[in-house]
Amino acid sequence: xxxxxxxxxxxxxxxxxxxxxxxxxxxxxxxxxxxxxxxxxxxxxxxxxxxxxxxxxxxxxxxxxxxxxxxxxxxxxxxxxxxxxxxxxxxxxxxxxxxxxxxxxxxxxxxxxxxxxxxxxxxxxxxxxxxxxxxxxxxxxxxxxxxxxxxxxxxxxxxxxxxxxxxxxxxxxxxxxxxxxxxxxxxxxxxxxxxxxxxxxxxxxxxxxxxxxxxxxxxxxxxxxxxxxxxxxxxxxxxxxxxxxxxxxxxxxxxxxxxxxxxxxxxxxxxxxxxxxxxxxxxxxxxxxxxxxxxxxxxxxxxxxxxxxxxxxxxxxxxxxxxxxxxxxxxxxxxxxxxxxxxxxxxxxxxxxxxxxxxxxxxxxxxxxx
Ligand SMILES: CC(C)(COP(=O)(O)OP(=O)(O)OC[C@H]1O[C@@H](n2cnc3c(N)ncnc32)[C@H](O)[C@@H]1OP(=O)(O)O)[C@@H](O)C(=O)NCCC(=O)NCCS
Numbered sequence: 001x002x003x004x005x006x007x008x009x010x011x012x013x014x015x016x017x018x019x020x021x022x023x024x025x026x027x028x029x030x031x032x033x034x035x036x037x038x039x040x041x042x043x044x045x046x047x048x049x050x051x052x053x054x055x056x057x058x059x060x061x062x063x064x065x066x067x068x069x070x071x072x073x074x075x076x077x078x079x080x081x082x083x084x085x086x087x088x089x090x091x092x093x094x095x096x097x098x099x100x101x102x103x104x105x106x107x108x109x110x111x112x113x114x115x116x117x118x119x120x121x122x123x124x125x126x127x128x129x130x131x132x133x134x135x136x137x138x139x140x141x142x143x144x145x146x147x148x149x150x151x152x153x154x155x156x157x158x159x160x161x162x163x164x165x166x167x168x169x170x171x172x173x174x175x176x177x178x179x180x181x182x183x184x185x186x187x188x189x190x191x192x193x194x195x196x197x198x199x200x201x202x203x204x205x206x207x208x209x210x211x212x213x214x215x216x217x218x219x220x221x222x223x224x225x226x227x228x229x230x231x232x233x234x235x236x237x238x239x240x241x242x243x244x245x246x247x248x249x250x251x252x253x254x255x256x257x258x259x260x261x262x263x264x265x266x267x268x269x270x271x272x273x274x275x276x277x278x279x280x281x282x283x284x285x286x287x288x289x290x291x292x293x294x295x296x297x298x299x300x301x302x303x304x305x306x307x308x309x310x311x312x313x314x315x316x317x318x319x320x321x322x323x324x325x326x327x328x329x330x331x332x333x334x335x336x337x338x339x340x341x342x343x344x345x346x347x348x349x350x351x352x353x354x355x356x357x358x359x360x361x362x363x364x365x366x367x368x369x370x
Contacts, residue, residue, distance in 0.1 A: 044109075045107060045109035045110055045113070045141050045142075046059060046109045046112070046113070048138070048140050048141055049113075049137075049138070049141065052135075052138065054135050055135065057132070058132050058133075058135065059113075061120070061132050062112075062113065062116035062117065062119075062120065063116075065116065065119055065120060065123060066119075067115060067116070067119065068115065068118060068119035068122055070122075072115060072118055072119075072155055073155070074101065074104065074105070074114075074151060074154065074155055075154065075158075076101075080098075080101075080154065081094070083154045083157050084097060084154070086157060086175060086178055087150070087153060087154065087157070087178050087179065087181040087182050088175075088178070088179035088181065088182030088183065089150065089181070089182045089185060090182055090185050090186060092195075093147075093185055093195055096147065096195065097147060097150060097151075100143060100144045100147055101151065103142065103143075103144045104144065104148075104151055110141075110144070110148070113148075114148075114151055114152060114155065115155075117134065117149070117152045118152055118155045118156055120132065121152070121156055121159075121204060121207055121208055122156075122159060124208055125159065125163055125208050125209060126163055126167075126208065126209045126210075127208075128210065128221055128222060128223055128244075130204065130205075131204060133201040133204070134149055134152070134200035134201045134203070134204055135200070135201065136197075136200060137149075145196075146188065146194070146195065146196020146197060147195075147196055147197065148200075149197050149200035149203065150181070150185075150197055152200075153178075153181050153203060153206075153207055156207035157178070157207070159207070160174070160178065160206070160207045160208075160209065161174060163208075163209045164209065167209070167276045167277070168275070168276060169212075169276050173212055173213065173214070173272070176213040176214075177206055177211065177212050177213045177218075178206060178207075179213070180203065180206055180211075180213065180218070180251060181197070181203055181206065183251060183252070183253050183254075184197055184198050184199055184202070184203060185197055185198070186252075186253050187199070187252055187253070190252070190332040191328055191332050191333065191334075192333070193332075193333060205220055211249070212269075212272065213251070214265050214268040214269050214272055215261060215264045215265035215268050216250070216254060216257050216258075216261040216262060216264070216265050217248055217249065217250060217257075217262060217265035217266075217269075218248070218249040218250075218251060219246045219247075219248060219249075219265075219269045219272075219273070219285075220246065220247040220248075220249060221244065221246065221277070221280065221282075222244070222245050222246065222247040222286070223241075223242050223243065223244060223245065224239060224240065224241055224242060224243045224244075224245045224284060224286070224367075225241065225286075226241045227316055227317070227365070228241075228245075228284075228286055228316060228365070228367050229241025229242070229243075231314070231316045231367065232284065232367065235314075237369065239283055239284050243281075243283075243284070244280045244281060244282055245282060245283075245284040245285060245286050245367075246269065246273070246282050246284070246285045246286070246370070247285070247286050247287065247288070248285050248286070248287040249287075249289075250289065250291065250309075252329065256305055257305050257306075257309060258305055259305065259308045259309075262305075262308075262309060262312070266285075266370070269282075269370075270370065282370055283369060283370055284367055284368070284369060284370060285367065285368050285370050286365070286366065286367045286368075287313055287365070287366050287367075288319050288363070288364075288365045289319070289321075289363060289364065290321045290325040290326045290329060290361060290363040290364075291306050291309060291310065291363075291364075292310055292313060292315065292319070292363060292364025292365065292366050293318070293321070293326075293361055293362060293363050293364050294310070294315060294364060295354065295359070295361065295362075296310070296347075296350060297310075298350075299346060299347075299349070299350030299353075299354070300346055300347065300350065301346060304346070306347070310364070310366070312366075312368050313364075313366025313367060313368050314366055314367055314368065315364055315365070315366045316364075316365045316366060316367065317364075317365060318362035318363060318364055318365075319362065319363035319364055319365045320362075320363070321361060321362055321363030322360065322361065322362070323355050323360055323361050325361060325363055326351045326361045327341075327351060330347055330348055330351050331348070331351070338352050338355060338356055
């Protein structure tokens, strides 16, 4: 008879009683021998997370929504590898993800969070209403922290594909869209110099069918906010706060954004959304980015792609960006001395000299009629 390594896991939980009404099914893998020390350490994860108010609130939410009504599983073997490939996970992160999945499968707390996080996304599939955000996991939970949400997105993949299939979205667009998850692992390296997923909260859009990569740009289904609605009304157009709009994003690690590439993306979007989202009318696109900072005009050549992109939008007002935004997107780490940053291109020189002159970057918010 095989010994179930989880048989006593619940009894080994230390720390205050937790509010969880029930434990969801925990998969048993027999590929590893679990020591009691491992289970003890692992079973403190919820306790550790609860020390942070953000996570405490999120865990309460995950408790409230209960387990998902459908069976969900973390695929393994070739199917796991195929999922990582579909998410375009960098090749040199794959070994890590294979070895860390042991922690997920052996840890009741992690498994509970994983399943409930998936459920939180499933509850908001295909609707413009975000679930509570995915906050980066603290390193205190162990080496899985920067990779944890990758497993959530692996678990979501079949559901995302089913949704895209229902909407007749071509597979090539599904693959291009979901590749942002792997790309975000490159962004983590750029920003922090280490491996992991940089912005798990941002990536909650992709599995829910809220964002699509169409050529160089990403198009997010969104609603016109109040500030934009007022600006649109002020010029006499018939679109209002709460109407559908497309929010435009510019992924990193995809090279320059020529005007022709952007034209092509907008052209693709006009066909794509009419074909696959006929019930939603998109007449307005919005963008909130450091790239829309009007001050960039003082530094960049007139032929700059960024300036050309800016000119598509009617500026509303500065956004809430600060110097960290441009530093992060141009250089990566935000804590390097300014004098040490490379000064090879005009945008690099712009970002640094502007700050050295005592000025601030504030980004911009803009809108355009499609
Ligand atoms: C947005 C992006 C594609 C623009 O690049 P681009 O198409 O080359 O833009 P421009 O033509 O306006 O570039 C102007 C100059 O800045 C340089 N440049 C642009 N982005 C750069 C970057 N991220 N790092 C270093 N140099 C950059 C260009 O090489 C060019 O240099 P030059 O004038 O010395 O020849 C690029 O900055 C990028 O990929 N950024 C990361 C993603 C991002 O910021 N997304 C928005 C998030 S809100």
